[in-house]
Amino acid sequence: MASSPPPRRRQADATEPKSTKRKPTPRDAPKPKSKRARLTVDAAESSQVTCLDEYRLPLADGDAFYVPSIVDEATAQQWHDELVNLDEWYRPTLKVYGKDVVQSRKIAAFATDRSLELKYSGHPVKMSYDYPPLLRKIQDLVEARTGCLYNHVMANLYEDGGVYIGKHRDNRENRVIASLSLGQPRTFILTHTHPPPALSTSAPSDVPPTAPPHSTSSSSSSSPSDPTDPPPRPPAPALVYTHRSTLASGSLLVMQGAMQQHWKHEVPREKRACKGSRISLTFRQLVF
Numbered sequence: 568m569a570s571s572p573p574p575r576r577r578q579a580d581a582t583e584p585k586s587t588k589r590k591p592t593p594r595d596a597p598k599p600k601s602k603r604a605r606l607t608v609d610a611a612e613s614s615q616v617t618c619l620d621e622y623r624l625p626l627a628d629g630d631a632f633y634v635p636s637i638v639d640e641a642t643a644q645q646w647h648d649e650l651v652n653l654d655e656w657y658r659p660t661l662k663v664y665g666k667d668v669v670q671s672r673k674i675a676a677f678a679t680d681r682s683l684e685l686k687y688s689g690h691p692v693k694m695s696y697d698y699p700p701l702l703r704k705i706q707d708l709v710e711a712r713t714g715c716l717y718n719h720v721m722a723n724l725y726e727d728g729g730v731y732i733g734k735h736r737d738n739r740e741n742r743v744i745a746s747l748s749l750g751q752p753r754t755f756i757l758t759h760t761h762p763p764p765a766l767s768t769s770a771p772s773d774v775p776p777t778a779p780p781h782s783t784s785s786s787s788s789s790s791p792s793d794p795t796d797p798p799p800r801p802p803a804p805a806l807v808y809t810h811r812s813t814l815a816s817g818s819l820l821v822m823q824g825a826m827q828q829h830w831k832h833e834v835p836r837e838k839r840a841c842k843g844s845r846i847s848l849t850f851r852q853l854v855f
């Protein structure tokens with residue numbers, strides 16, 4: 568494989584975990600050399616989700632899917648209630664305008680590869696390399712459902728509607744992010760970073776997207792349909808530049824391709840409407 572240029576440095580973002588290479592110290596036990604994330608990869612090195620086309624969101628320049636339920640609500644709640652007791656949860660410290668600030672949202676990070684290390688807003692992420700059995704079982708399910716393997720999972724704990732994640736994008740080294748929601752449903756907003764000024768439009772996912780005026784179908788109003796005709800194809804949905812939806816408990820949201828390049832995402836604060844606790848498990852195929 569051809570050697571790749573180092574990744575371009577980008578401005579730190581408090582909500583954006585950064586891959587990093589830790590300097591070895593003489594006292595470190597022998598450990599595989601840590602690897603650093605990079606943007607240039609062979610196509611064969613990363614796979615993409617190809618089996619969820621019926622769940623595709625109608626986003627301009629974006630490859631994202633929303634599966635309303637990969638596990639029933641009772642099981643999703645049971646998984647939430649078990650995972651909320653993990654020892655690995657902690658509140659990371661963020662650098663905000665040069666000051667250390669403790670984040671309200673707890674996180675827990677796991678990796679399948681001991682050489683994978685990350686930085687989160689300038690601080691090393693406390694990475695665990697031993698998966699709790701339930702998390703491994705859930706990852707197996709997500710891998711089977713999406714046809715992709717993941718080497719990292721970042722879990723987020725939103726203890727109530729006051730806990731949120733601001734508008735951000737993740738590193739592009741995250742080739743696929745498959746996010747399983749457990750517990751309290753929460754609003755999720757996707758925003759294109761460069762919408763065309765005149766064309767910006769949005770479609771809530773709860774409402775079927777409107778068909779473009781030129782959409783075709785095999786039947787037309789002027790000719791009666793022939794019973795031997797194939798059934799009309801559903802019209803192609805209009806592409807949108809913002810998208811607001813509710814992530815249900817047990818649902819899976821997948822982002823891949825150019826999503827982190829052209830779109831930002833957020834789970835806004837909903838103090839009044841959301842009293843319950845939610846966990847998101849963001850399974851990541853991180854190229855490094």
Ligand SMILES: O=C(O)CCC(=O)C(=O)O
Nearest residue numbers: 723732737746834847849
């Ligand atoms: O909790 C979620 O659904 C979103 C999490 C997120 O945006 C992230 O981990 O980057």
